[in-house]
Amino acid sequence: MSNLRPRCVAALLFLSAALNAQTLQLSHLFTDHAVLQRETTTPVWGWGEAGKTVTVKTSWNGKTFKTKVAHDGSWRVNVTTGEAGCGYTITVKSGKEKLAVSDVSLGEVWICSGQSNMEMPIGGFGFQEVEGATEAILEAAETAKQIRVFDIKAPKCTEPQKDVDAKWTYSTGDVVSRTSAVGYFFAKRLSNNLGIPVGIIVNAWGGSRIEPWMTREAINRAGLTQKELDELYSVKEQPDRWPETPELIWNGRVLPIVGYAAKGFLWYQGCSNMGQPGCYDKLQASMLQLWRDSWGRGDMPFIYVLLAPYDHGDAYGRWRPHFVEAQMRMASMTSNAWYVCTETLGNKVTVHPSQKKEVADMMELTALQNVYGIPTGISIEPARLKEWNVEEDGTVKVRLTNVWSNLGSISSRDVVGFELAGEDREFHLAKAEIDWDGETIIVRCPEVAKPVAVRYGFRNWMGANLAKSSGIPVPPFRSDDWEY
Numbered sequence: 001m002s003n004l005r006p007r008c009v010a011a012l013l014f015l016s017a018a019l020n021a022q023t024l025q026l027s028h029l030f031t032d033h034a035v036l037q038r039e040t041t042t043p044v045w046g047w048g049e050a051g052k053t054v055t056v057k058t059s060w061n062g063k064t065f066k067t068k069v070a071h072d073g074s075w076r077v078n079v080t081t082g083e084a085g086c087g088y089t090i091t092v093k094s095g096k097e098k099l100a101v102s103d104v105s106l107g108e109v110w111i112c113s114g115q116s117n118m119e120m121p122i123g124g125f126g127f128q129e130v131e132g133a134t135e136a137i138l139e140a141a142e143t144a145k146q147i148r149v150f151d152i153k154a155p156k157c158t159e160p161q162k163d164v165d166a167k168w169t170y171s172t173g174d175v176v177s178r179t180s181a182v183g184y185f186f187a188k189r190l191s192n193n194l195g196i197p198v199g200i201i202v203n204a205w206g207g208s209r210i211e212p213w214m215t216r217e218a219i220n221r222a223g224l225t226q227k228e229l230d231e232l233y234s235v236k237e238q239p240d241r242w243p244e245t246p247e248l249i250w251n252g253r254v255l256p257i258v259g260y261a262a263k264g265f266l267w268y269q270g271c272s273n274m275g276q277p278g279c280y281d282k283l284q285a286s287m288l289q290l291w292r293d294s295w296g297r298g299d300m301p302f303i304y305v306l307l308a309p310y311d312h313g314d315a316y317g318r319w320r321p322h323f324v325e326a327q328m329r330m331a332s333m334t335s336n337a338w339y340v341c342t343e344t345l346g347n348k349v350t351v352h353p354s355q356k357k358e359v360a361d362m363m364e365l366t367a368l369q370n371v372y373g374i375p376t377g378i379s380i381e382p383a384r385l386k387e388w389n390v391e392e393d394g395t396v397k398v399r400l401t402n403v404w405s406n407l408g409s410i411s412s413r414d415v416v417g418f419e420l421a422g423e424d425r426e427f428h429l430a431k432a433e434i435d436w437d438g439e440t441i442i443v444r445c446p447e448v449a450k451p452v453a454v455r456y457g458f459r460n461w462m463g464a465n466l467a468k469s470s471g472i473p474v475p476p477f478r479s480d481d482w483e484y
Helices: 005-020 133-143 173-177 181-194 216-220 226-233 248-257 280-295 319-330 356-370
Strands: 035-037 041-047 053-058 063-068 074-080 085-094 097-114 147-151 168-170 198-204 264-268 302-305 337-340 385-390 396-400 418-421 427-429 431-434 440-444 453-456
Touching: 035 198, 041 085, 053 074, 063 074, 097 181, 133 173, 133 181, 147 181, 181 198, 181 264, 181 356, 198 248, 216 226, 216 280, 248 280, 264 280, 264 356, 280 319, 302 356, 319 337, 337 356, 396 453, 418 440
Parallel strands: 035 097, 097 198, 097 264, 147 198, 264 302, 302 337
Antiparallel strands: 041 074, 053 063, 053 085, 085 097, 147 168, 385 396, 396 440, 418 427, 418 453, 431 440
16 A cells, blocks of 8 residues: 555645635536536535535526535535536635636536546557547547547545546547547537537546446445455555556545536446456446445446457457356346447457447447437347257257347358357357348358357457347357356
């Protein structure tokens, strides 16, 4: 812990100054160009002199809200927001002191968190590009005022923080180049579809495990076995690496924004926890419950991304699909949680697929249909194994749920990614094609005369290409429950 404290000194001094100050202050979440969630009740908070009255006036409805500064120097009021719009102000007064927040928009707010695939900016990482980056940057000016960004870059913190040093900005080309590609593409699509302002709070940290995003209490009540807990708590924090141990992100990046009204969460994380397929679903469910409880907003929507195929040092290894199974299980453990699949978007040589727009589009479709109730005509529900049958000649016929339209297209009937195993439980690559009905997959393997199990996409990397005709990838699946 002593190695971590220096990294928190600035944040702690900032907090101390805020709490001990006699001057009126607002949380950094309430800066010029802020976006507040429309048509809801949202807290506005800050600090001031204990015992003094604070009034908050909102120009969109002309209402004034009052409270008193608590003994610890903090104050908070709940304000109501109306229909989407721009150009509003928030005026805060206490005695002779006055603060004004200008150019406030009412719209949709989404919180974008995770590790490097969520953090990856449109400008890309070294030697790793984002498809469509140049176009996105050049076109950013057209919607810069409609899409606004609050990008958090706070350090690891061992102690809880009250505020975070960031501010809302327009999504100009320069800002977009440094902004989460998934978050920005999602916001742009959402703004276009709804015709209103969208704000994204980008709060991602490359390499981070899930534990730093949670409290120890949330981890302990996740339902893990003692062995799993012992393994989790045995991880040692390295001072010059990304966060790996509990609470280090929660303290400095999540806690300071808790309560800020938002529509939901976008989550893209998991690679650093891939060795925990038996308990990651429980950890993610407990993290989400922690967040929802902290925000006090019931079952806030949670849309998350399954890990894409990647070599991981052994293309034929199976630890990625086992982990993806855990990710998928989490969706059945809570309400208002949906995953999107990236099985056809992976890259054998990089853990950061370049097709961030496609990922954002699937998250957008999920949000439009499940959160906003807007039909899109595209079946976004994940396809899963429904049934499989073995013919007398050893041919396997596979059918999936949630297809609703053809799998793939006639021009791409050959399917990569299937394996068959016989009674020896040894899997062999199989040839597969989509039948003319567009819904049945025919799988054959000369080395397996009598199949007893079928798998799809069940390696770290296979080049799997099965998708619905709309292009929505089919997640990995298997008919067996074998451990390997």
